[in-house]
Amino acid sequence: TEISNIMIHMRELAIQGASDTIGDKERQFLHQEAKSLITEVDRIANSTNFNGTPLLNGQAAKGRLEFQVGTSAKEEDRIYFDTNENDVRAEALGASGIEMDTIDNARNSLEKVDEGLSRVLAARARLGAVQNKMASTVNNIGVMKENLSQARSRIADADIASETSELTRANILKSAGI
Numbered sequence: 507t508e509i510s511n512i513m514i515h516m517r518e519l520a521i522q523g524a525s526d527t528i529g530d531k532e533r534q535f536l537h538q539e540a541k542s543l544i545t546e547v548d549r550i551a552n553s554t555n556f557n558g559t560p561l562l563n564g565q566a567a568k569g570r571l572e573f574q575v576g577t578s579a580k581e582e583d584r585i586y587f588d589t590n591e592n593d594v595r596a597e598a599l600g601a602s603g604i605e606m607d608t609i610d611n612a613r614n615s616l617e618k619v620d621e622g623l624s625r626v627l628a629a630r631a632r633l634g635a636v637q638n639k640m641a642s643t644v645n646n647i648g649v650m651k652e653n654l655s656q657a658r659s660r661i662a663d664a665d666i667a668s669e670t671s672e673l674t675r676a677n678i679l680k681s682a683g684i
Contacts, residue, residue: 523612564593
């Protein structure tokens with residue numbers, strides 16, 4: 507989310523820099539801000555991890571994470587996450603060479619930023635899909651746990667009822683014998 511917001515802001519900067527509504531001095535400030543934002547994109551991509559495994563920089567030792575979510579060893583009981591296809595470092599987004607110090611560079615940057623934003627949004631969609639799978643699995647497991655608990659309770663209740671009626675029968679036979 508934060509990287510997409512940064513890319514949107516970089517797009518705004520490129521649009522400002524591509525116009526004569528600002529001067530060369532202001533354009534240099536835009537250029538400095540864009541470079542700072544590119545550094546922040548890399549910082550976020552390199553620092554986001556899960557259990558020490560980087561998720562957003564394409565440099566995980568194990569490129570495909572597997573999450574066992576079911577009770578069997580079947581393929582259907584696993585959720586996969588490919589860390590390599592979610593590389594959102596500035597270089598992978600095509601944003602590392604962005605220049606906004608001239609009108610022409612700002613115009614060229616606009617196209618690069620749009621391509622990078624598209625890649626970020628695609629990665630975000632993939633992450634959202636995995637997150638939704640995980641949430642759905644957690645909900646399903648919760649329902650399954652509740653159903654098993656209720657079934658166990660019914661079995662225990664049936665056992666108690668059976669034992670109680672057996673005790674009552676034994677007491678009646680005992681009383682009849684007396």
